[in-house]
C-alpha cells in the first residue's frame with residue numbers, strides 16, 4: 272500500500288507511463304495537423320495511423336472499420352444516431368441498465384418518433400437473449416446492449432444476442448467501454464456490427480475513444496465538417512490522445528490475460544474478507560460472469576455516501592452506487608432494474624481494481640472497512656429498532 | 657465534494673451518539689426523496705437541555721450535522737430550540753455544499769420536533785407520559 276488506495280478503475284485509470292512516453296512527442300515536435308500535406312502533417316498522420324493499426328490489430332479488424340472519437344459517450348451517440356439517421360424511422364431494442372450515453376440517446380430518439388424497447392434484466396443484471404428475440408419487430412433497426420455494466424460488472428451474453436441479431440439481419444451495437452482491453456472481444460464470433468470502446472478505462476488518456484463500424488453497416492455521420500475519418504467523424508484528430516490510445520491498446524494485448532486472472536483473485540479475496548467480517552452485506556452482479564476487477568456490494572442500513580466518505584478519509588477511493596443530488600438520493604438505476612430492494616440499494620458501494628492494486632491494498636481495506644461499517648451502523652436508528 | 661474541517665471532524669468523531677433511556681422529549685425528521693432520518697433525544701432540567709443524544713441514518717454530512725446539532729442544543733432553553741433553523745445547523749458545521757443542505761434541514765427539524773415533544777408532554781394531564 273503506497274499512501275492512497277485507488278479502487279475506482281471503472282471510473283477512470285492512471286495513464287500508463289509507456290503511454291505517456293508515446294504521447295509526448297506529439298505535443299512537441301510532431302504537433303502538426305494530420306490533414307496537412309507538409310512533413311509536419313505527415314508526421315502527425317503517421318502517429319494517428321500507427322495507433323489505428325495498434326487498435327485494429329487488437330480487435331482483428333481492418334483499418335477502415337475504426338473511427339476515432341472524443342470518448343465513449345460520443346461513440347455511443349454516433350453508433351445509435353448514425354444507424355437511426357440512416358433509416359429515418361423504426362424500432363430500437365436496448366436494456367434499462369445501459370450507460371446514460373446510450374439511454375439518453377435512445378430517449379432523444381423516442382422524442383423524434385423512434386420506438387424503443389427496454390428489455391428487463393434479471394437479478395444478476397443479465398439480459399435474456401430470448402427476450403431480445405421476442406422484442407424484434409418488422410421495423411427493428413438496431414439492437415444495442417452493453418458488453419459489461421460499469422456498476423455491477425455483469426457480462427452480457429452478447430454472443431447469443433449477436434446470433435439473434437445476425438439471424439434477423441439487424442445491426443448490433445455493443446457498448447464495450449468497460450470490456451475493451453479487459454476481457455476478450457471476438458467481433459465476428461459475437462456478431463457485433465458496432466463497438467464503442469474508450470481509452471481512459473484502459474490506462475490511456477481521457478477524451479479519446481473509438482467506434483468499430485463493420486463494413487457495410489449503413490450509417491450517417493452526426494458531426495459535420497471536414498473530411499476526417501473517411502467523412503464519418505469531422506474534426507481535427509486529437510493526435511496525442513489517439514497515439515496514447517493506440518499504445519494503451521497495444522499494452523493491453525500483452526497484459527490483459529494475466530491481469531484478468533490476478534484481479535479476479537484479488538477481488539474475490541476482498542469479497543471473502545468483507546463477507547466474513549461484516550454482517551448484512553450482499554454482492555451485486557453476476558457471481559462469475561463479471562468483469563475481473565469489479566466488486567459491487569450493498570451494506571444494509573448504511574448509506575453509500577457515508578462509507579465512501581469514511582473510506583476516503585482513510586485514503587481509500589471507492590464509488591457510491593446511490594447518488595445524492597440536490598437532497599435527492601437516487602438509488603442506482605442499475606440496482607433498481609435488477610430488483611435490489613431499496614433498503615439495500617441505498618447502501619451500495621463499488622470497488623473496481625486495476626493494475627497497480629496489490630495484496631497489501633486489499634489487506635488495508637479489510638482492516639479499515641469493517642470497523643467503519645460497524646461505526647456508521649451504530650449511529651443509525653435502524654440498527655436499534 | 658468539499659467539506660469543512662469541522663464537518664469532517666464531527667463525521668469522524670460524532671458527539672453524543674446513541675440512544676437515551678427515558679428521555680424528556682424525542683423528535684424525528686426524515687427527508688423526502690432521500691432516506692435520511694435523524695432522531696434526537698432530550699433530557700431537560702429547569703427548562704434547559706441538560707443532555708442530548710442522536711441516532712441518524714444518512715450520508716456523511718447528515719451524520720456530522722447531527723453531532724453538531726447536539727452541541728448546539730446542549731444548555732439551550734427548550735423554547736429556544738423551537739425556532740432552531742436550518743441555517744443555525746449548517747453554520748455549526750461551517751457550512752454545507754448546496755446539494756447537501758438537506759443534512760441541516762433534517763437535523764434542525766428533528767431537534768425542533770424533540771423540543772415540541774417535551775413541551776407537549778409537560779402540558780399533558782398529570783399521570784400521562786410523566787417521566788421521573
Ligand SMILES: Cc1ncc(COP(=O)(O)O)c(C=O)c1O
Nearest residue numbers: 342343344370372421448449469
Ligand atoms: C459502459 C460505459 N459506456 C460509456 C461510457 C462513457 O465513456 P467516456 O467516459 O469515454 O465518454 C462509460 C464511462 O463511464 C461506460 O462505463
